[in-house]
Amino acid sequence: MSESLTLQIKSKFASRFQDGYPLIFKEAVVNLHDLKEEGTLLELVDEQNRFIGKGYYGQQNKGYGWVLTRKENESIDQSFFNRKLKKAIDSRQTFWDDPNTTAFRLFNGEGDGIGGFTVDYFDGYLLINWYSEGIYKFNEFVLEALKIHVEFKGIYEKKRFDQKGQYIEDDDFVLGERADFPIVVKENGVHFAVYLNDGAMVGVFLDQRDVRKSIRDMYSNGKTVLNTFSYTGAFSVFAALGGAEKTTSVDLANRSMSKTIEQFSLNEIDYEAHEIRVMDVFNYFKYAVRKEIKFDMVILDPPSFARSKKHRFSVAKDYKDLIKDAIAITEDKGTIVASTNYAGFDMKKFKSFVDQAFKETNGKYKILQEHSLPEDFKTTEAFPEGNYLKVLFIQKIR
Ligand code: SAH
Numbered sequence: 001m002s003e004s005l006t007l008q009i010k011s012k013f014a015s016r017f018q019d020g021y022p023l024i025f026k027e028a029v030v031n032l033h034d035l036k037e038e039g040t041l042l043e044l045v046d047e048q049n050r051f052i053g054k055g056y057y058g059q060q061n062k063g064y065g066w067v068l069t070r071k072e073n074e075s076i077d078q079s080f081f082n083r084k085l086k087k088a089i090d091s092r093q094t095f096w097d098d099p100n101t102t103a104f105r106l107f108n109g110e111g112d113g114i115g116g117f118t119v120d121y122f123d124g125y126l127l128i129n130w131y132s133e134g135i136y137k138f139n140e141f142v143l144e145a146l147k148i149h150v151e152f153k154g155i156y157e158k159k160r161f162d163q164k165g166q167y168i169e170d171d172d173f174v175l176g177e178r179a180d181f182p183i184v185v186k187e188n189g190v191h192f193a194v195y196l197n198d199g200a201m202v203g204v205f206l207d208q209r210d211v212r213k214s215i216r217d218m219y220s221n222g223k224t225v226l227n228t229f230s231y232t233g234a235f236s237v238f239a240a241l242g243g244a245e246k247t248t249s250v251d252l253a254n255r256s257m258s259k260t261i262e263q264f265s266l267n268e269i270d271y272e273a274h275e276i277r278v279m280d281v282f283n284y285f286k287y288a289v290r291k292e293i294k295f296d297m298v299i300l301d302p303p304s305f306a307r308s309k310k311h312r313f314s315v316a317k318d319y320k321d322l323i324k325d326a327i328a329i330t331e332d333k334g335t336i337v338a339s340t341n342y343a344g345f346d347m348k349k350f351k352s353f354v355d356q357a358f359k360e361t362n363g364k365y366k367i368l369q370e371h372s373l374p375e376d377f378k379t380t381e382a383f384p385e386g387n388y389l390k391v392l393f394i395q396k397i398r
Helices: 011-018 078-090 139-149 206-219 234-241 255-266 281-290 315-328 347-360
Strands: 004-008 023-025 041-045 051-060 063-069 103-108 117-122 125-130 154-159 173-176 183-187 190-194 224-228 246-251 275-278 295-300 305-307 312-314 330-340 365-371 390-396
Touching (some): 011 051, 078 103, 078 139, 103 183, 103 206, 125 139, 206 234, 206 295, 206 330, 206 365, 206 390, 224 234, 224 281, 234 246, 246 255, 255 275, 295 315, 312 315, 315 330, 315 347, 330 347, 347 365
Parallel strands (some): 004 041, 125 154, 224 246, 224 295, 295 330
Antiparallel strands (some): 023 063, 051 063, 103 117, 117 125, 154 173, 330 390, 365 390
């Protein structure tokens, strides 16, 4: 890690990095073939060999690493990691102080100054997500910085850097005390069961916190709610606590049944008063149309890509049709909550899918609310694609 490699940036891209763009991408690099070992420190220079910044090599999606500083005299060492982690931890003071929310993101990659990893806090336990082998080479720095600056009981990790950027199955325990799972965390007073050593997903997606709160506080009272791609039923739990007349949760995965019952029960909701269905959402849409079932609120939160026996779904190609399916079973004056975490298109494009879907069904709508990532999922203006979450609350007028 001590040696650093000089990476030459093509003239036409140099100014982008000078303006703060943090992701090193293929087209920008002159001597790509010099990149051999992930974790290598890089010194970026322009074609006249003038200093641009320092970073590291790590393959993550389409990226080849991250710029970490644009100061020539700043070293990438333990104290660099300490400073970035401390700053991130201090800037989450409102979360540390809030007894009703005990799960939040305390370090969000490039948004907090170091691309390639994130750290989440779950009531005393930390979860690190590593997105490349390159950043994993710095893991001792990260662990040391966490030991210095955070009080915690134990640390778990997810290595998300096999060839496809998928999670690598492993014992995810790193250090400290092992937790008794589930860890029961709170979010705006609501309980969630969290499992940090049970595959890639832990039971709750923290980036939807503000969306869940809106659903509970503003949209659920007295309403019938369909939650599609429901996973552990987090949106259903918030809707139920917001006074929903009934929620229906639909997910293809067998585990979603017991997981949803668990989340309802933790919050003292009678799960038998609600419907939980293990089935393909697309079949559920057909079933609802056939039975003429309509809902006051329909929540759409699909994975970016999904394949089931009959369907192949990709958010980029099929979201418009998904909205049309939802329109067909939403009451007039009802609400569609459309969400995606796909980074490949922006809010404007997402809105165009909504517009197209209503046009094609001769409907009318109004956008009531827009959400992107919450405050603890810090992003930087220089890297807008880091703000991947897009959620729209849409009123179906007719
Ligand atoms: N909305 C959830 C997160 C969804 S994760 C939340 O807020 O917690 C995506 C989920 O979609 C997974 O649980 C997966 O099992 C489910 N899924 C994928 N394809 C599906 C399909 N065709 N029908 C139903 N569920 C599907």
